[in-house]
Amino acid sequence: MHHFDRIDGALHAEGVPLEALAGAVGTPAYVYSTATLTRHYSLLRAAADAHRGALGDALIAFAVKANSNLSVLATLARLGCGADTVSEGEIRRALKAGIPGERIIFSGVGKTDAELAFAIEVGVRQINVESGAELERLIAIAAAKGSAPAIAIRVNPKIGAGGHAKITTGGATDKFGVPVEEAIDLYARASASPHLTPVGLACHIGSQIMSLAPMEAAFHTLREMVLTLRANGHSVTRLDLGGGLGVPYHGQTDTPSIADYAAMCARVLEGLGVEAAFEPGRLLAANAGLLLSRVIQVNQRTGSPEEGGGRRFLVLDAGMNDLMRPALYDAFHDLVPVRPREGELRAYDLVGPICESTDIFARDRMLPPLEAGDLVAFMGAGAYGAVLASEYNSRPLVPEVLVDGDRWAMVRSRPSYEDMWAREPRADWL
Template identity: 55%
Template structure:
């Protein structure tokens, strides 16, 4: 569920009119609901009540400090994939003991940062990474607690570009190489294997592929223990999908938790989860303003002031986002099929094709729903457009949690060589 609803004919986030935010901040602008973030974090936490479980929110889904601090107050840890995300998590008050560091390409400096911070765990993804982490940790006189991310060759995810657990994907160690890598870890200084990690994809809409992957990993845990490795943690990643449009039927966190309880029964491990989209996705919207309509052969374009640089998902994954006018319309309102596009000079700058919407006039505002995850974090300054602003709502209050930079600030980051001055 979420906390975006029409009230007195205008779309609100909790108790704040989205028009009021757009009037002050301008468009495009992301708006996040604190109540939705808290509710989703609590629903997941309650589903795993009674288990030894670390809920490490996936910072890559939405790394805004206001969002992170809201979730830190709910007891969430953090799953990070870069040194920058680690620093964000720490700035938000998330303790190192609740941070796991994932990702296929950690630098020596990032490894050093994680070791100096004393994070809970590194999720390593290759034999080469293990060797480098061992070297970095040994030079610092520290021991890195690690889990090897294994690739169980199970396909899942709402799009091929977000499936990460199939043979041939860049993620994880091949299944058949896992035992040998754990044996090598036992020989090395500075590293200690404490867990097994798996993450098979994102926007997963069924429990079956996750269960298949987790059952394979449990067999690996038992086999590693028989070989003398003290495996006490099982990192099951994230991946739970969210409803992006009416009719989407996805398993609730309770069903996911029950499956994990069954699969891990008697194993005696700390379960680590890395939910991101399922917490933040429906907690945010992107507000844009209609600029023009443009009739064309066999279609009508609706051109808005948000572009693919602000919301990349439709261009990147052909993702669906419901689009709602901020002004409520009766169900009987006449509709037109629009191609909703932005101002970017790319043909992929398209949010929807043949989308039925009420007649939209220039100057009207629209909300792109379910944009709280992989929205602002994927934004860029392509076409020299300022990074999109972000606003956090809490009840009847709101605050700008990332302001839009000015053009002068954007240009000030660059310098001109002496020979051009």
């Protein structure tokens, strides 16, 4: 569900024509819809509240790594959303956007001493501990500060799931979390320390998961662990269920609904008396954003099919430095003309201007006729789009725009070349 629709034949972001945005800010550019962010958060909030008996006053903590733009975070903060963070920088972004420390979860497999100290200082809701080594470091840091921060132990349930091997995080060979038995031991060690307050367990098994079954299996593991820990005399009041529920990039209609997801979580947690936390990223942001691009030219290759002849390359001004997901994860993004031309569909290879063979978004994509200068939009680009962008090939970083009804604002500007050079002071001997 999103709020990018055609009005008088041209694609709009809510009430703003994309053609007008392209004229004002140039291309490529990311465009986000406030209405879509609001709708997706509200759906998950309502679904969780419908099962308050099993899930408690559940926290929805947006995964900042999916989209860390301050205006996007501030939009969610005003709705009551929290933040799932994996670095000091992300914690600072969440705080800057108006998300209070008590709604911030600090996760991550490689937190530094300085980051752990900062998390304690600002009073985050909890720190998700991912190893025995981290636990010992945190005890020492908390002791030096005379503090006892709330922690959860992140469990690796040996259940990996996701839309690609590179976004699976709960398998036995993945770097995240600790096995069940080790997690039980770490919880006991944390309980024995006066410098920590263990409150629960955390689990996140992957991203873009299109079936509830693996998540349900993982959550059953957490349930059994809660019962074991309580039998051993430990208090467990929270379960962090992570995120990972997939979105329909391909336009699927059989994907699990948010309501079904919340109902499954409630069914597994029923009777435990814990407070749940959800960490959605793409679920809230993916379909709330698109990447606006312009066709540079169409390259028609001659020769026999065996020699690559007959291929039609749609060369765009957006490259893999602007949208990394296809090159990184073989990800699919629908491409739609902003104002489509009439004519038969044609097969195009969608490519960018980067000097890399991996700078290709799709092969043999069937599209209406396109010509140089036409505007197109990569849909479902609101998550893991701008956050992964770079200035590779010395291309200025892609800007971001937030739309709210008929109004819009540039929420990250495109740097000038002089801005880029200013970040690289020349050595004084050159």
